Amino acid sequence: MTNGFETWSLTMGLIRRLRVSQRAMERSILGASLRDRISNVEIRRRTRVTDIAQRVAKLKWQRAGHIVRRRDGRWGPKVLEWQPRTGKRSVGQPPTRWTDDIKSFAGSRWIQAAQNRGIWIFLQKTYVQ
Incomplete structure (x- = not known):
């Protein structure tokens, strides 16, 4: 599932x-x-x-850390840092992005935090709860 x-x-x-x-x-x-x-x-x-919401949150957190730590030149880490040319989003409440809930929990410097596995695993435990 x-x-x-x-x-x-x-x-x-x-x-x-x-x-x-x-x-x-x-x-x-x-x-x-x-x-x-x-x-x-x-x-x-x-x-x-296990509760499905906790399982999905754990998988997402692990995937985010994995993507950020990649150093083989793939486009995954580059896409996470991409900003639209205009810098603006549409009027009204925009749809939730993949990184929005990670940013809301780990802060705007979550990419730097994900580089350290110890910190990232500690944050994962509290994020999943």
């Missing part, structure tokens, strides 16, 4: 839909229906599956 999610911009609506899908899959695994009125906490305890 998490294949390719590390490249998505995570919005609250997307996370909500992922959690609903995960709960439906867990209920299916257990053979329980909504009519059985088993709480989500109990289902999670029985299946012992």
Whole structure:
């Protein structure tokens, strides 16, 4: 279910839909229906599956660190630092970019922080929570 999610911009609506899908899959695994009125906490305890939002956040954080630390001349790190020619975004609330939630958590100097794996792993633990 998490294949390719590390490249998505995570919005609250997307996370909500992922959690609903995960709960439906867990209920299916257990053979329980909504009519059985088993709480989500109990289902999670029985299946012992990690929350999808935490898993996706961890994968995204790891991917961001991996891309930034690359030194083989690929375009990935260059794209992260790219700014449009005009320097402006469209009117209204613009769509969330891939790096927006990483920047909001780690700060605008997150690329420098990702160079140090120890700091990056420490930040990952708090970001995923």
